[in-house]
Amino acid sequence: MYNTRAWYCMEAVCPHAGGPLENATLESVEKELEDEARQRDDIGKHEADVEDLVVVW
Structure with missing residues (x-):
């Protein structure tokens, strides 16, 4: 994978x-x-925590 920066121009000030x-x-x-x-x-960590809570009775 290439490590390049992505840039975009703000529409309000773009020439x-x-x-x-x-x-x-x-x-x-x-x-x-x-x-x-x-x-x-x-979010993934939270979902994993929820799964752990659901499994434990």
Whole structure:
């Protein structure tokens, strides 16, 4: 797997969407993807805890 950063341009300031170039910004989606992965891991841990609770009588 390649370790590359993904970038996207904010639509409100993107020169390609009509915004002025001096206001152009790039935002990394890497943190957003990490947050989503962390949230999925937390949900998976919670589901595992629930399964443990259900199995124990």
